[in-house]
Structure formats: C-alpha cells, structure tokens
Amino acid sequence: MKTVLLLALALCGSLAAPVVPAAAPKPLAARVNAASVSRFGMIELTLNLSTTYKNPFDPDEMDVTATFSGPGKRFFTVNGFYDQPYTRRLVDGKREEMTRDGAPAWKVRFTPNAVGKWTYRVSVKDASGSRSATGAFTVTASSAPGFIRRSPKSHSYLRRDDGSTFFIVGENVGWAGDRGTYEYEDWYTALGKAKANWARVWMVANNMGLEWTPSA
Secondary structure, eight states: OHHHHHHHHHHHHHHHSOOOOOOOOOOOOEEESOSEEETTOOEEEEEOOOOOOSOTTOTTTEEEEEEEEETTTEEEEEEOEEEOOEEEEEETTTEEEEEEOSOOEEEEEEOOOSSEEEEEEEEEEETTEEEEEEEEEEEEOOOOOOOEEEOSSOTTSEEETTSOEEOOOEEEEOOOOTTTHHHHHHHHHHHHHTTOOEEEEOOOHHHHOTTOOTTO
8 A cells, every 4th residue: 555655646746846947949040240231232231040950951950041122023042051161371382281260150141132121031040949030131233243144045145134245265274272262363363363253263172161070
C-alpha cells in the first residue's frame, strides 16, 4: 500500500508540474540602408536574426525572401543571403590571409528600376516558424543606364535599360592562387587598362570555398 501511495503521489506531482512554453521567436525587423535611393541604386535590408543554424545556406533549414512592390504594379521576389564580413592582408607578399570581421548577418539586396514609392515585405521561415516585416522607401530619378539585357530587336546584341547598345570586351577569368583576391585586383586592373568592360569568373569550390569543407 505504501508503494502504491508513493507512486500515486509521484504521478500527481508530474501531472501538476507547470508546462514551460517554448520561447517565442524574436519579432522580425529589417533595417533599410536608406529611406531614398536613386533609380538603379542599391537597397539593402539587414535583418535582426540571432538564431544559429547548422547550415545557414540550406533553404530547408533557413529561408529568407523579400517581395518588392513598385509603381506600375511591379513585383519582384528576391532571396536573402548570409553575409560574413572579412578583412584581408597579404602575408610576406605571397599569401592572402582572411579574418572574420564582426558578426554575420542576414541581408537582402535589391535594385529598383522605376521612380516612385516602393514597399517591401521580408519573410523568414525556419524551425521556430514563420514571421515577416514590412517597410517602404522612395526611388528618385538618375542617369544610370540600368541593366544589360538582350536586345528585343535582335537577340544577337545586347542593350541597357535606357536603350543604349552594349558591346562586350572581356574574357573568362579562372581561379586565383595563394594571393587570392589580390590576384583578381591585378587582373582586373590590367583588363581595365585594356578598356575591358566585362569578365566571367569561374566559381570553383576548391578556390572560392563554396559548399567546401576540409573533409570533402
């Protein structure tokens, strides 16, 4: 009887124990880099996300998107990205050394293509659930030529958004050696002196550190 009584008391105690709810995710906020930007300028949103992730580059674990709405019923959806600032230095003039500079942050970048008022909604989805934040900014006129696209008159040619023709002068650029980004500086400086206006970089994992680990 004593054993049964103790068991009953233990069960009652466990049933009566308070249930502690999981901590609610911090409300999402997006800091915009400017309240006003010129047409074809850059809007950058920095999010206040402090959650850590096993793999922040896995959209199934963490997904950040932003929808921008502008004049003339323009709608654009842009993916966010995980940004880790670095500083660099050249060791003995032969080897690049990069060091993390501050904490990483989630960001969204967008280039508006029309003058007027724009709004945005940033959405975040992770293990803690979904949340969003909204905001607005103004776009003013500028003389920037805009993006480079295929000409609607002939797909064999390129043109900018302002209608001006764009002729490519450049080359494919391979991977760097031990001097890292300092080598790209040398190459692009030489290309600039030769009046080049375009380059395509080969993004290789063993040089750019993309999805690359020492055990891979």
